[in-house]
Amino acid sequence: MTGWTRRELGIGAAALGSALGPARARARPRVVVIGGGIGGATAAKYLAAGDALDVTLVEPKPRYATCVFSNLYLAGLWSLESLTHGYGTLARRYGVAVVEDAAAAIDPGIRRVRLTGGASLTYDRLVVAPGIAFRFGEIDGYDEAATESMPHAWSAGAQTRLLRARLEAMEDGGVLVIVAPPEPSRCPPGPYERASLAAYYFKQFKPRSKIIILDAKDSFYQQEVFREGWDRHYPGMIEWLPARSTGGVTAVDVPAGLVRTAQGTVRADIANVIPRQTAGALAHAAGLVDAGGWCPVDPETFESRLRPGIHVVGDAARAGDMPKSAFCANAQAKACACAILTALTGARPSRPHLLGTFYTFLAGNDAMGDAAVFTPADGTIRLSGAFLTGTGEQSETRRRNARAAVGWYDAFTRDVFG
Structure with a gap:
């Protein structure tokens, strides 16, 4: 951000307000952002950057661990600390008021948010930006308590640490079972990247181990590229079973470590069960969710189609062809911030640029580098262009992608958290 800071302008602004009197000294428009993940933090930063709005970010945790690259932590390649970010720069540099609390309720009629600590905004x-919640109970025996024994690790932090500890403790020759969820879900390539990087770890330290993927789907993102990579790096170690061959996962027996499908039972030394997902609980409570479990939004402003004056960004949004990914949440938040600035300050409107860049690892030095362009059209968001990694690429190309991904992550998280 260039020019004078809010602190440097504070005295002059106060004096000008006193001179103009109450009518002209009206406070700047207030925007509250709930949720400090990728979408929420990006929105708060870009809303505050122009110094035209008072922006408050509500987030109960002081630091946020990204799901992005968390599979590298599971493989022992990155630390969880390196994936964890705070909100200090948003507060110091951009003037975002960070409130360490959670939203208890939203009253759209009077435009007020009540916090669990008792205060209101x-x-x-x-x-x-409420993220996702899990539909526990669709798999018999898999409830929230079961995640302590069969972690989903689909929200980075304690669950990720638990799964990593299980991988480290498993004896050589053990079986990791990954239950991949139906779509739509957060990070579509994530379960298959996880299988790849778990195999990368096993190949070095537990080479007799196996990975079985029990999928709720019959195909998955970049399937041929993944399968080619598995054959090259981990022949015989990863077995993918589509829903058509198993009938899908129906139940788990947590004490026995069993995962049951319509066609049989699989014994797991580690079961990584990723259940079906829906929009976060706050979105449901606020009436932002449709019958499908997600939040329908305007494709250009990300304003809720169900609750005017409320915008939804990130994984909870029903955003057409845009996948539920961190980079897409970042792009949505920028478009949303621009739309709000236009509406509240009269700034010149601009058409949103919805871009997605994705790095997905098959091994420590083998990564896909995919990119996509999305365009609002016909009341939704359409994929309008893409560059995708293909099969048969040279190893050096994939190594370059893996090196580029490190710089991408640094630049991306700086863009989000300042």
Whole structure:
């Protein structure tokens, strides 16, 4: 950000307000952002950057661990600390008021958010980035308590540490079972990257081990590239079983370490069960969710189609062809911030640029580098262009992708968290 900071302008602004009197000294429009993940943090930063709005970010945790690259942590290649970020720069450099609390309820009628600590925040516009929740109970025996024995690790932090500890403790020759969820879900290539990087770890330290993927789907993103990579790096170690061959996972027996499908039972030394997902609980409570479990939004402003004045970004949004990924959440948040600035300050409107860049690892030095362009059209968001990794690429190309991914992550998280 260039020019004078909010602190440097504070005295002059106060004096000008006193001179103009109450009518002209009205406070700047207030925007509250709920959720400090990728979408929420990006929205808060870009809303505050122009110094035209008072922006408050509500997030109960002081630091946020990215799901992006968390599979590298599971493989022992990155630390969890290197994936963890705070909100200090958003507060110091951009003037975002960070409130360490959670939203208990939203009252759209009076434009007020009540916090669990008892305080309330009023707003002119509200941005909600609630992330995902899990539909526990669809797999018999798999409830929230079961995640302590069969971790999903689909929200980075304690669950990721637990799964990593299980991988380290498993004896050579053990079996890791990954239950891949139905779509739509957070990070579509994530379960298959996880299988790849778990195999990378096993190949070095537990080479007799196996990985079985029990999928709720009959195909998955970049399937041929993954299968080619598995044959090259880990022949015979990873077995993928589509829903058509198993009938899907129906139940788990947590004490016995069993995963049951319609066609049989698989014994797991480690079961990584990733259940079906839906929009976060706050979105449901606030009436932002449709019958499909996600939040329908305007494709250009990300304003809720169900609750005017509330915008939804990130994994909870029903955003057409855009996958539920960190980079897409970042792009949505920028478009949303631009739309809010236009509406509240009269800034010149601009058409959103919805871009996605994705790095997906098959091994420590083998990564896909995919990119996509999305365009609002016909009331939704369409994929309008893409560059995808293909089969048969040279090893050096994949090594370059793996090196580039490190710089990409650094630049990306700096863009989000300042």
